Amino acid sequence: MTGLLVSDVDSTFLTQEVIELVAEHAGVRDQVEEITTAAMRGELDFSQSLRARVALLEGLDESVLAAVRGVLVPTPGALDLVRAAKAAGWVTALVSGGFHEVIDELAAEAGIDHVRANRFEIVDGRFTGRVHGPIIDGVAKREALEEFAARHGVPRERTVAMGDGANDREMLVAAGTGIAFRAKPALREVADVIVDGESLWDAWPHLEAAAERGAPVR
Numbered sequence: 001m002t003g004l005l006v007s008d009v010d011s012t013f014l015t016q017e018v019i020e021l022v023a024e025h026a027g028v029r030d031q032v033e034e035i036t037t038a039a040m041r042g043e044l045d046f047s048q049s050l051r052a053r054v055a056l057l058e059g060l061d062e063s064v065l066a067a068v069r070g071v072l073v074p075t076p077g078a079l080d081l082v083r084a085a086k087a088a089g090w091v092t093a094l095v096s097g098g099f100h101e102v103i104d105e106l107a108a109e110a111g112i113d114h115v116r117a118n119r120f121e122i123v124d125g126r127f128t129g130r131v132h133g134p135i136i137d138g139v140a141k142r143e144a145l146e147e148f149a150a151r152h153g154v155p156r157e158r159t160v161a162m163g164d165g166a167n168d169r170e171m172l173v174a175a176g177t178g179i180a181f182r183a184k185p186a187l188r189e190v191a192d193v194i195v196d197g198e199s200l201w202d203a204w205p206h207l208e209a210a211a212e213r214g215a216p217v218r
């Protein structure tokens with residue numbers, strides 16, 4: 001494989017934050033934003049804040065997921081970037097602190113090879129307010145990148161990770177090329193490349209540069 005492109009989803013591959021979209025449809029956006037703010041102040045770590053936000057969704061009908069899937073807006077250039085990467089023989093992946101139930105369909109339509117994200121626990125068509133399975137945090141994102149690279153025989157120098165938040169720090173450091181997209185300061189300081197324009201297509205020259213590195217794996 002030519003290389004591995006791994007992208008964060010919330011505010012990177014998508015213009016939106018998935019959990020906030022679900023909360024808005026559930027009518028609990030204000031409460032969710034309070035928790036987000038507390039997390040930003042450092043009062044909660046990512047897992048705690050995710051669990052607290054999902055707890056607010058208890059009792060919600062799962063039909064909300066289809067509604068949210070219908071309003072997703074990819075970042076300008078995101079679909080073109082994936083298309084070009086695939087045409088050039090890259091493996092593509094989304095790794096997300098968001099949710100499979102929301103992003104899998106779009107990922108499949110875009111031809112993305114792998115998705116690693118959280119799952120809502122849903123019983124009898126309703127949200128239980130709990131996360132199903134392990135929480136995908138910064139460490140899990142890095143592990144996903146390493147796992148996909150190993151599975152496809154892609155050497156580190158031909159791995160590219162893109163993200164915007166503190167949660168993407170570990171995977172940007174682990175990747176051969178770490179791209180900070182319109183990113184928070186904590187991420188910018190570890191990035192190899194900073195993209196501040198509107199479009200993810202600006203990342204393409206850095207994939208082409210990464211593809212030149214390292215001996216081809218057979």
Ligand SMILES: [Mg+2]
Pocket residue numbers: 008009010011012163164165
């Ligand atoms: Mg993000």
